[in-house]
Amino acid sequence: xxxxxxxxxxxxxxxxxxxxxxxxxxxxxxxxxxxxxxxxxxxxxxxxxxxxxxxxxxxxxxxxxxxxxxxxxxxxxxxxxxxxxxxxxxxxxxxxxxxxxxxxxxxx
Amino acid sequence: xxxxxxxxxxxxxxxxxxxxxxxxxxxxxxxxxxxxxxxxxxxxxxxxxxxxxxxxxxxxxxxxxxxxxxxxxxxxxxxxxxxxxxxxxxxxxxxxxxxxxxxxxxxx
DNA sequence: CCGTATCCATTTGGATACTG
DNA sequence: CAGTATCCAAATGGATACGG
Numbered sequence: 001x002x003x004x005x006x007x008x009x010x011x012x013x014x015x016x017x018x019x020x021x022x023x024x025x026x027x028x029x030x031x032x033x034x035x036x037x038x039x040x041x042x043x044x045x046x047x048x049x050x051x052x053x054x055x056x057x058x059x060x061x062x063x064x065x066x067x068x069x070x071x072x073x074x075x076x077x078x079x080x081x082x083x084x085x086x087x088x089x090x091x092x093x094x095x096x097x098x099x100x101x102x103x104x105x106x107x108x
Numbered sequence: 109x110x111x112x113x114x115x116x117x118x119x120x121x122x123x124x125x126x127x128x129x130x131x132x133x134x135x136x137x138x139x140x141x142x143x144x145x146x147x148x149x150x151x152x153x154x155x156x157x158x159x160x161x162x163x164x165x166x167x168x169x170x171x172x173x174x175x176x177x178x179x180x181x182x183x184x185x186x187x188x189x190x191x192x193x194x195x196x197x198x199x200x201x202x203x204x205x206x207x208x209x210x211x212x213x214x215x216x
Numbered sequence: 217c218c219g220t221a222t223c224c225a226t227t228t229g230g231a232t233a234c235t236g
Numbered sequence: 237c238a239g240t241a242t243c244c245a246a247a248t249g250g251a252t253a254c255g256g
Binding site for chain 2: 013015021023025029050100107
Binding site for chain 4: 188189
């Protein structure tokens with residue numbers, strides 16, 4: 001949901017583009033939850049505090065579109081869907097971890 | 109100032125709190141613009157692409173409240189206001205720089 | 217289980233005119 | 237120059253209903 005209409009405002013600076021990809025209110029928390037490995041939809045719903053179904057779906061789709069996560073569907077009954085980070089998404093680990101540390105020192 | 113009262117939403121995870129401080133749509137761009145040193149209000153308005161007055165004021169206030177920036181007013185005519193990063197804000201430099209690099213490699 | 221869809225309230229963001 | 241004030245659009249959240 002980032003690069004929809006850009007004709008108007010010419011160009012966004014790099015940080016703005018990045019935030020369009022991982023700056024969503026829940027993106028980093030979802031990525032953080034995926035660091036240990038693949039997670040099912042319902043697991044993510046549990047792991048990301050206070051998120052609701054609609055927002056989780058929305059952010060996951062956005063992240064899938066932007067190549068941060070991969071969605072894998074298994075034709076089981078009941079259905080199973082697993083989300084994993086792409087290498088591109090995994091490269092965010094040190095950055096988000098540092099941000100997390102910064103927060104522990106200064107925010108919490 | 110954390111473990112006081114949070115009955116309603118029980119607890120936000122740390123990342124959510126951090127994003128409340130620097131996750132605003134414009135915060136990182138403003139911080140980035142302030143890395144080289146103090147800037148006046150109008151300079152920031154120029155340096156942060158596409159931001160508008162209201163949002164710049166709002167984000168700066170939020171960041172001042174959260175100890176990221178310092179606002180210094182000079183009683184000149186016309187008025188002069190300078191914004192600088194606090195040490196806490198300066199510690200974000202490596203993190204935002206890494207994020208920027210990540211974006212250059214994967215987004216731009 | 218994994219979503220989609222809908223209604224509605226609240227929050228946040230944007231454009232721009234105006235002021236000390 | 238450095239903001240306020242105002243009005244409006246878009247994003248988000250919560251609850252709930254429903255379907256493959």
